[in-house]
Structures are given as structure tokens and as C-alpha cells.
Amino acid sequence: MAQSAEHVLDHFELFRGPEYQQMLANKKKMFENPRDPAEVERVREWSKTAEYREKNFAREALTVNPAKACQPLGAVFASVGFEGTLPFVHGSQGCVAYYRSHLSRHFKEPSSCVSSSMTEDAAVFGGLNNMIDGLANSYNMYKPKMIAVSTTCMAEVIGDDLNAFIKTSKEKGSVPADFDVPFAHTPAFVGSHVTGYDNALKGILEHFWDGKAGTASKLERAPNKKINLIGGFDGYTVGNIREIKRIFELMGIQNTVLADNSDVFDTPTDGEFRMYDGGTTLEDAANAVHAKATISMQQWCTEKTLPFIADHGQEVVAFNYPVGVSATDEFLMALSRISGKDIPEELARERGRLVDAMADSSAHIHGKKFAIYGDPDLCYGLAAFLLEVGAEPIHVLATNGNKAWEEKMQALFGSSPFGQNCHAYPGRDLWHMRSLLFTEPVDFLIGNTYGKYLERDTGTPLIRIGFPIFDRHHHHRSPLWGYQGGMNVLVKILDKIFDEIDKKTNIAGKTDYSFDIIR
């Protein structure tokens, strides 16, 4: 028995002890009907081959380890970006348990959301009663300023009509007639979480701008000087949105951040649980129609929202998750052009510092090969940054990327001498990525926590950037956008590069002639 009170062993060490190792070996040999180890090894080696890759890429029906989630998650993420807003998901309750867990595990924060808890009877008769009772309960218990409704696949398959249901609920007195209940249909079998973000955000703006589902008159646009900013679905929303607000302040631009969930996913521990914190005020959400322009930081998160806004007479501009010097330059110049304000010297100095850092370190990144996966915009932003530092983003994969994304990625590769051997893979999953990493190895992999399985299997060091990050803490608090954000990304990449060099050179008496103090 290795366990002791003075040195408590948990699973890391406990099961490596001889008693447990013997027990597990017996279990396997006698009861598990294990495969022949030679056969396991043969298949493992085969799974690394070009032949396997070909079969793997030929699959049409099976998805293994996808890098995407479903629509309602994005809807919940967008909804909590509004002041006092309770997301209400119409469908079976298990989904909401999953969204809340998923967001809590990434942000290490509470995630509040309710469900209409539909069961078999609702599947047969529709979920109207669940909506009527559910809205009344939510309104009374959680005193929200707004309830933002979205759907699950269940409600969509049976065809529940949110517009009619919410209207009926109001007639039955679930919530006051003038209480804001925007909605969006977000079937899980269409698109991904970024689509859900887009649909929910559009639903909320539509509610305020276009007459609150027929209960008020449409807003008359009276243009002002403000600029709206939309962050999109983003695991770094806390750091990123705050960074953009700082930039706005430095430039003296009046602005409205739409779906500003930076505070709700970063509340203090001070003895009080804040179910709602921060967020775009409902007044600002309505008045955003008068803004001069709307800037989206992520094109594929706002495919429907931006045209909707443009139809209301504003200029709209979309970026692709701007990381690094050029992407931030473009972002700031767009801000400057639209607002008529100069880019202040302070930002120019920050730019210079990022360029300085890149120049200092470029020798270590230059020519290194990377694989990237994640949401379409994030992939684009990271790939553009790698090209900028002379690295090669060889494989870029977005399970929720489409044809247009692929073309845009290929155009990006075509624009740089470092992009000549790079390929975009839309609609593929992380089991495809595994084949790519075995058959066309790269030096580093960039992606979310699930990439640790790829790192283990293929030996490709993982740099964690993406959503979700479950197994590292607090990354979301630092920005990736702006020159400061570019600095963070640069440091993340460099840290991994140096860790790898140290790991490869630390064998005493053998490789440690290169175990240098100075890098």
C-alpha cells in the first residue's frame, strides 16, 4: 500500500504503483478479451499511413472528433451579452445543462440559462404550454430585463413557432406585453455555434429595430457618430472586448459593443454572485440602429447580422479575427476612416513594440510549419499572423468552414511566399487532422484543448488557442486582438518553441551541449 496521510497520492501516482499495475494487468489478460498487442501495434502503425489517410478522407457519413458545437450554444453566448438578459432555450432540458457546463468549463465562471424542459408530451402536442409556464417562471424568479429565446433541434423538428408562442404567452400574462422577448430559431442540425451566435444576435437587433414583433413601431434611423462593434463567438471575449474598448477610448470614438459579454464571463469573487453583469444596455441595443457603421470582428459569425444591419442604412465592415500587425493596422485604419479620428501616437508606439518583438524573435519562428484548426475566422486570423512572421500554416482546418471560407483561405496563402504549400480543409474533423499530421508532419499545432489527443498521438506540440480551453486556466482573460493581443499570441507561440528546444536538448551528456541559457 503506497497511500499515506502525509503524502496523499491521487490518480497521477497511485495507479502507477505495483499493486495496481498488477491488478490492471490481470484484469486485461483474464477478462477483457484483449486484442493481440502485435495486432494493436500493426493497426496503430497502419493508421499513420498514406493509405489510411486516403480511406479516412474518403469517408462521407462518419464524423470523428469534430471541431464545432451546435447552434444554441452560440445563441446563449450572444444573449448573455445584453444587460440583465436571461437566455431561454426552448426544447429538452439536457441541452441547457450541456451549454452551461461547456461555458463554465472554459471560462471558469457561472453560466446562467434556462430551458422550457420539454418532454414526451411536448414532443406530441408541441411546446406551447412549456413556453407559457416557462416564461412566467423565469420572469418571476430571475427578474431579468430581457429574456432571449432560442431553440434546440427537438423544438425545430416538431416545428414550434416561436413568434406565435411568445405572442400567446404574453396574451396569457406570462410576461408583461411590453417586456422584451427577442427570439431566434437555432436548429442544431444547421451550421454550428457560430451560426447560432449570428441568428441570436440578428434576432435581438431585429426585435429592437423592427418594431418588437409587431408590438411597436419600427425605429426611424437618425444617424449619429457612433460605431457598433460585434465580437462574434470568441473564447477570448473577456480580454478581446476590453482591449477593443480601450482602443476606442484611446481614439476617442463613441461606440456600442453589441453583445458585450466580457463582464458576465469575468465576475469578481467578493461574496456576491452576479447572475447578470455588464452587457450592452437595451437602450444602446435599440439606439445602435442610428450608428454610423458596424464593425464585425468575425465575418462568419455575422453572415446574416451584417446584411440586416446594412439594410438599415449603415456601413458594415467585417474582419477575420484580426491578429498581428497588418490585421490590426487594417482594423485601426478602418476605425479611423469611419470615425474621422486619427490613430493616436500611443497605438503607433504599441505597434512599434509588436514589430520590435517580432523582429527580435522571428529567427525562431521563420520557416516553422504549423497546423491550425478552429472556427473559420480564428483560423484565418492565426494563419495570417503566421505568414506575417515567416511561418507556414501548412494545414488549416475548420469543421464549420464552408467553400467560401476555403477560397478566402487559399487566397490568403496565395498572397504570401510562405503560403505556397498551405491548404485549407473545410468540413473536416480532427481525425482527418490526425492523418494530415502523420503523413505531412508539421512542427507545431494550434488549436483548442481537444488537440491534446493529437499531440499525444502524433507528437506534434500543441499551442492552445481556441475554444474550448478546458485544461489550462485564464487564457481568456488576455486579448488576442490589437497590437497587445498580437504580442500575447507571439509569446504563446514562442514559449512553446523554446520549451520544445529545451526538451530536446536536456539529456545530460548527450544533447545538452545545446541546452543554452541564451535564446
Next chain:
Amino acid sequence: MSLATSQGIAEIKARNKELIQEVLKVYPEKTAKRRAKHLNVHEIGKSDCGVKSNLKSIPGVMTIRGCAYAGSKGVVWGPIKDMIHISHGPVGCGQYSWGSRRNYYVGTTGIDSFVTLQFTSDFQEKDIVFGGDKKLVKIIDEIQELFPLNNGITIQSECPIGLIGDDIEAVSRAKSKEYEGKTIVPVRCEGFRGVSQSLGHHIANDAVRDWVFDKVTPESKPTFEPTPYDVAIIGDYNIGGDAWSSRILLEEMGLRVIAQWSGDGSLAELEATPKAKLNVLHCYRSMNYISRHMEEKFGIPWCEYNFFGPSKIVESLRKIAGYFDDKIKEGAERVIEKYQPLVDAVIAKYRPRLEGKSVMLFVGGLRPRHVIGAYEDLGMEVVGTGYEFGHNDDYQRTAQHYVKDGTLIYDDVTGYEFERFVEKIQPDLVGSGIKEKYVFQKMGVPFRQMHSWDYSGPYHGYDGFAVFARDMDMAINSPIWKKTKAPWKNVSKPKLMAAE
């Protein structure tokens, strides 16, 4: 300070009753009436906790519950390591349940073991319109080609499957035949079925019965030589290695564990289980169904056990040994004796730090009662408890063997109720899940995840008790809780309602 010593039992009961009335005030009348049935104060001597359970959650409240899919794929089937479990339907369910339950296993992942992979049919709109059976056929073929060492496949239905009327049973039968009798199990665990995860457990158990056991004839010889001491561990999911720290004790007392369900389990072990002489059942809620079935059909007795904390471990080892001869009974005493010095050392070290601390629990279908003994071994007191998806028989077991007079009971607690209860009672620790964790920590209340042990563990068995004790000490006595209030904000909250 302990509530029991600071207040009389009558006062506690009165306070708890008042608290229940207080939280009910927020609801519309109809909802208040329904919720009132789920909240109570335990009266000693009663046969159950006096609450209704296993009823539909109320729409629009923040229920902590999951769904039937979570019960089947997430809990029962998912940990079977050498089978591939297809999340059949849209991408979300499989994605959110991917690798999040810490069901430890040993195997070559992606080659002969598949627990931490996410297989999904990723339903698109056209699959909803035209049905997903054809896609499922193709998926099974593709699995056979790319993962040739899988020992079986299960199909875990998500909501749309039942709604659009796909015939996954027919697909399973046909493909099983095509692949020479391969075990392919359709599981009708659509999320809208039932009121919580609980029905998913039952459905999953029935699928084992119909699609695994019924394929194996009772006369068929096991692959091993049977002994009179063969037992199966049922209902341990091996969170952080729990089933391993349990198994080692059974083996040390002279029993032979021929199967582990379902943590680190394999299809061969499922198939072998009807050859056991006794099924020892840890999570009664999730696996009593299949244990009862084996009793009826194969005549295998089963007994519940509890390996949280030394008091319950001793009780359970003796209870299990009671089914066997003196050799095993002596074996149980030998195990108890062997570990006594560890127990003594753990209690000597941690009890002084934890004595008198109060705990409020809210977990799934077993731990709201099973862990109470472990807390008590450390001198702690559970002042409130409730189940996410317990049934009346769980509340009976709780009342008769676990909780004290005056304990606050809350079934399917809503986020609102739980927050108010904790705010007023101010326990020293809350034990619940990830969705609750940060709510209470923001309030300055120490917290441990009692579904997943917060990435620690094991908690079962003697080795696990040391980890449990260390973790509770770490949570409660972390210096960070003294820092939640800024020193310049000189507001002290009353600890107990009675002091108000």
C-alpha cells in the same frame, strides 16, 4: 461551528421550514404548489424524506438536470472502452459530453479503445427531412474500415431520431448480421424521454439486457475457469479511478472481479457478468435495473455497497463477505485491519481541520447519501441534501440510513432555491457540479465538484478516502476564502439566520 451544537434541533427545523416558505414566495402560484412537494425538512423515524421525486422539471427554472442521452451515453455506455459509441443526431450532444466525465481506462485510444473519441453522425437538415438510417448504415461501414479493432458499436439516439421515426433497431440487426454477429446496440435514449438522466440509465440497462445478454446463451462457457469467488462490480464509472481503488479491496479479501461496469469496462466483461456469483452494486440508481434482471433471469444475487469513507467501507466489506464463506469473511477482516493505520492517520491529520464543518450537497442519484458517511468520518455534518434524479427508493435509503433529523431536503433543486438556501444557511462547503461551482465560489463558499471530484480522485475505497479528506481540507481551509471581502469594506455577514 456545527449547526447542531449552536442551535437546538427544533430551531433548525423551524428555520429550514421558514426557508422553504421563503423560496416558494418567488414563484407563480401553480409553480409554488408544484415545487413545495419537492422541498422538506427530514423528520427522524420517517420512512422517506417526505419529498416527491422523479417528476418533470418545471419549465423556465434553472434545473441542474440533464437528459436521457446524458444518462445512457454519458454514464452507462460511454465508459465501455472497446466499443464505439455513436452520438446519433446533431453534433452538439456528443461534443458537450466529449471527455468530460473522467471515466478512466487503460487502452490504446483510437485503435482498440475509444472512450475519449467523439463519434457523431453530425445530422444535417437533409438527414432530418429524409431520415438518417441510410447514413447510419454508411457510418457503421466506415467505422469497420477505419477502426477495425472495435469490439462492438452502440447507437446513442439524440432527440431528432425518435421524432423522425428512424428505425435504428432494423439497421443494427442488419449490420450485425452482415458483420458476422458483431454486437451493435441501438439505444433509444432521446433527450426528451423521461424527466432526467434517470430514464437514460434504465433504457441503457434494457439495451444491455436485449442486445448483449440475449445474444449470449446462459449455457455458453465463460472464457475463464469459474471460481466460487467471482463477483462483478456494477455501477462504478471509474471517475478518477474509483473502480480501481474499489476493485483492489475486493481482490485483497479473496474475491475475483470478473467484470467492471462500466468504468474501464469491456464488452467481454459485460458478456461474462451473468457468470458472477454475486453482483456488487455501487450506483443503485443507474444500474439496479440490470442487477435485478440478472437476479431474475440468472439467479445472481446482488448487494449494494458504499465505499465512501472508512465507516461505510467496513460495513460494506462485511456485508459483501456475508455472501461468502469464512475464507472471504476472514479476508474482509484482514483488509479492514490492513488499512486501519491509514484510516487512523488520515483522520488524525484531517479531522482536527474539519471537525464541526457543515456541508450542503446536491448531486445525481447516489452521492447525495453515499458520501455523508465519509464527511461524518471526518467530523463534518451534512445539513442539506437532495438528488438531481433520485427516485422515491433513493429517498427511502437516505432517510433510513444516512440523514439526521432536521436535514433540509431539496429534490431537483432549482438554481434559485439552492442559492437562497446556501446564502441563508452559510455552510462551510457545498458539494455539487460544475454548473453550481462558480456560483457558490463567487459567494465566498468553498466548493467541491461531487460528480467528477474536480479533476482529482479517486474518492472510493481506502486509497480514495485519503484523497477525499485532503481535497475537503484543501477546499475549506484554502486561505483564499479569507480574501473575498476587501479589507476596506468592513461588512460582516451574519453566519447563521438565528443570529440575525
